[in-house]
Amino acid sequence: MDSQTRLDVIGGLLAITLGGILQTVLIPRYVDEDLDLRLPVSAMPSLVSLLLIFFGSLMIVSGLVKLRQPSAKRKFAFDGDVGMSMVVFAILACGVAALHVLPYLVVTPIMVLALGCLFGRLSFYRVLLIGAGAPVTLYFLAWFGLERVLP
Amino acid sequence: MDVMLAGLLDALSLATLFWVALGVTIGIVIGAIPGLNSAMAIAIAVPMTFALSPLSAIGMLVGVMKGGGFGGAISATLLNTPGEPSAAATALDAFPLASQQGKPRKALKMALFSSATGDLMSDIMLILCAAPLAMIASQMGRVEQTVIILLAFTTVAGLAGNSMIRGILATLFGVLCAQVGQMEGSLAERFTFGINGLENGLPIASVAIGVLALPEIVKQIAAGRRTGTVQATIKETGEPAEQGLSFAEWWGCRWSILRGGIIGTGIGALPGIGSSVAAFISYSAAKKASKRPEEFGKGSLEGIAAAESANSSVNGANLIPLLTLGIPGNVSAALLVGAFIIHGIDPGPSVFRNDAQLIYGLFACMLMANLMLVVIGQAGLRIFSSMMRAPAQVLFPIVALICVTGVFLSSGAGLLGVWIMLIFGIIGWLMRRYDYSIVSFVIGFVLGGTLESSLRGAVTILYRDPFGKLPDHKFAIALVVLMLCFAVVRAVLVSRRRKRKETASS
Numbered sequence: 016m017d018s019q020t021r022l023d024v025i026g027g028l029l030a031i032t033l034g035g036i037l038q039t040v041l042i043p044r045y046v047d048e049d050l051d052l053r054l055p056v057s058a059m060p061s062l063v064s065l066l067l068i069f070f071g072s073l074m075i076v077s078g079l080v081k082l083r084q085p086s087a088k089r090k091f092a093f094d095g096d097v098g099m100s101m102v103v104f105a106i107l108a109c110g111v112a113a114l115h116v117l118p119y120l121v122v123t124p125i126m127v128l129a130l131g132c133l134f135g136r137l138s139f140y141r142v143l144l145i146g147a148g149a150p151v152t153l154y155f156l157a158w159f160g161l162e163r164v165l166p
Numbered sequence: 167m168d169v170m171l172a173g174l175l176d177a178l179s180l181a182t183l184f185w186v187a188l189g190v191t192i193g194i195v196i197g198a199i200p201g202l203n204s205a206m207a208i209a210i211a212v213p214m215t216f217a218l219s220p221l222s223a224i225g226m227l228v229g230v231m232k233g234g235g236f237g238g239a240i241s242a243t244l245l246n247t248p249g250e251p252s253a254a255a256t257a258l259d260a261f262p263l264a265s266q267q268g269k270p271r272k273a274l275k276m277a278l279f280s281s282a283t284g285d286l287m288s289d290i291m292l293i294l295c296a297a298p299l300a301m302i303a304s305q306m307g308r309v310e311q312t313v314i315i316l317l318a319f320t321t322v323a324g325l326a327g328n329s330m331i332r333g334i335l336a337t338l339f340g341v342l343c344a345q346v347g348q349m350e351g352s353l354a355e356r357f358t359f360g361i362n363g364l365e366n367g368l369p370i371a372s373v374a375i376g377v378l379a380l381p382e383i384v385k386q387i388a389a390g391r392r393t394g395t396v397q398a399t400i401k402e403t404g405e406p407a408e409q410g411l412s413f414a415e416w417w418g419c420r421w422s423i424l425r426g427g428i429i430g431t432g433i434g435a436l437p438g439i440g441s442s443v444a445a446f447i448s449y450s451a452a453k454k455a456s457k458r459p460e461e462f463g464k465g466s467l468e469g470i471a472a473a474e475s476a477n478s479s480v481n482g483a484n485l486i487p488l489l490t491l492g493i494p495g496n497v498s499a500a501l502l503v504g505a506f507i508i509h510g511i512d513p514g515p516s517v518f519r520n521d522a523q524l525i526y527g528l529f530a531c532m533l534m535a536n537l538m539l540v541v542i543g544q545a546g547l548r549i550f551s552s553m554m555r556a557p558a559q560v561l562f563p564i565v566a567l568i569c570v571t572g573v574f575l576s577s578g579a580g581l582l583g584v585w586i587m588l589i590f591g592i593i594g595w596l597m598r599r600y601d602y603s604i605v606s607f608v609i610g611f612v613l614g615g616t617l618e619s620s621l622r623g624a625v626t627i628l629y630r631d632p633f634g635k636l637p638d639h640k641f642a643i644a645l646v647v648l649m650l651c652f653a654v655v656r657a658v659l660v661s662r663r664r665k666r667k668e669t670a671s672s
């Protein structure tokens with residue numbers, strides 16, 4: 016099975032799984048009822064989940080049909096370093112988590128400096144610019160411009 | 167007439183003009199950063215508009231859209247790195263003119279003037295067409311509205327990506343995300359999981375920045391160590407007098423600009439096709455019609471003019487389906503729908519009845535934005551070009567910080583909004599990596615609520631005797647037939663293209 020077919024089958028299976036979870040768990044548990052309405056509140060989510068199952072199945076079938084045809088090796092449309100991208104997301108997530116307990120002006124300089132360090136060594140000027148200049152500017156812009164105090 | 171004048175006066179107020187000018191500047195600056203485009207610029211700018219009046223906010227976003235279009239041409243010209251796919255056609259001639267002939271300023275000025283002219287043409291078309299089309303559209307009922315939204319979903323899913331099924335799945339996921347929160351016209355909640363802050367739905371700023379801007383920022387930071395800092399090394403050579411763009415040179419390209427404007431306006435009025443197609447069609451049409459086709463690809467001014475006027479004129483034309491039917495034609499227009507909704511305006515045909523003053527003010531803002539694009543673009547050409555020299559190590563962490571701060575301030579959900587942005591950032595990253603159309607997702611998310619209310623209205627109308635009442639909705643039946651024809655024609659074309667590729671490879 017080439018990578019294109021495998022991705023179509025995996026995508027189809029994910030869509031069917033999401034549709035199935037919606038039908039069996041999410042819609043019965045997390046959708047309120049409103050008896051005044053002609054159509055139930057769950058009508059639209061149910062329709063979407065059924066369509067997800069239908070088009071997911073269609074994608075698996077079309078992937079398997081492609082299997083019988085010669086195809087070129089798939090090239091990702093959004094090619095990038097997967098591991099490093101996850102590190103960037105992790106740095107952002109740690110920064111946001113830290114904002115729950117620590118002030119903005121403490122967390123954000125560390126967060127942006129960590130992101131900057133992924134490019135290589137930071138010069139003193141750049142540490143000053145992105146570690147202090149950017150967070151402080153945004154903090155005061157929010158304070159004076161929007162009259163909102165960041166945490 | 168009074169409403170028109172009042173709208174015009176609103177647009178000409180100093181505050182509105184300031185925000186439009188700021189929008190144009192932000193658009194050019196963000197658009198000039200390699201990897202970022204005008205849709206991302208709008209997503210990043212949306213949080214800044216929450217505290218503004220509706221006209222200033224939407225005028226500013228329109229300014230960002232127009233500025234971003236030209237900003238993309240700067241990186242295409244100086245780095246041969248188009249900020250968005252549509253600028254790739256511009257790079258074909260602008261980069262050789264800048265690098266091989268040493269005339270970067272001439273290339274940028276031609277891109278600027280063609281972009282502004284193309285924009286102006288599509289804005290005039292929008293102003294002339296929108297109100298009459300909206301009057302016709304306002305006669306349509308819920309059944310027709312439902313079918314039109316479904317037709318838009320099918321068209322966008324079919325044209326915006328490489329696979330129609332993947333496009334439909336992305337649209338369905340967008341519609342599903344739009345179901346989160348309290349249902350319109352009821353107190354019933356869906357998928358809020360007891361989390362405070364989700365009852366108003368997923369904040370549009372969090373979702374838009376998450377799927378549009380964050381994946382690209384993460385990609386650029388992740389690739390930072392490998393690629394280092396990309397810097398423009400182009401230098402001006404030759405006589406200083408030859409660096410500028412003369413009126414005769416611009417006038418010599420008038421037919422390319424006009425043709426590009428018409429192609430871009432025509433394509434932009436159809437949802438989902440996008441500015442890249444317009445730019446390349448216009449480029450090849452200009453090459454065919456040119457007296458000097460051999461110069462194309464080597465720094466032809468006509469080539470730059472054709473590509474830029476076409477891709478910029480798509481922007482204004484994309485607002486035709488938005489203001490007449492409430493259907494956004496691309497991501498930028500979808501974000502404008504979000505801005506309309508945030509400011510309590512219902513985009514669509516009723517907007518001419520309910521908020522006519524705002525719409526005429528918006529038209530005036532669009533025309534002013536074109537003028538500002540020329541003035542700001544001309545005055546700041548050197549500064550904007552120096553954006554190329556800004557190190558990515560400084561630029562992208564700061565843009566990431568702006569996204570986090572902007573979402574925190576604007577979403578109304580505080581840190582929950584930032585978490586939602588991060589989750590949608592990962593979803594957007596996966597969607598882009600595995601070729602699921604972001605455009606389809608965003609349009610599904612923005613129109614999900616409208617689709618549901620239209621569908622509920624349609625069911626109420628057709629309830630009990632659907633087959634007896636359907637003949638009263640001939641327009642809707644015609645649209646369903648059109649939708650099916652589109653799906654069949656697309657399937658046939660894709661199958662033919664595949665067979666042709668197989669024959670060529672064997």
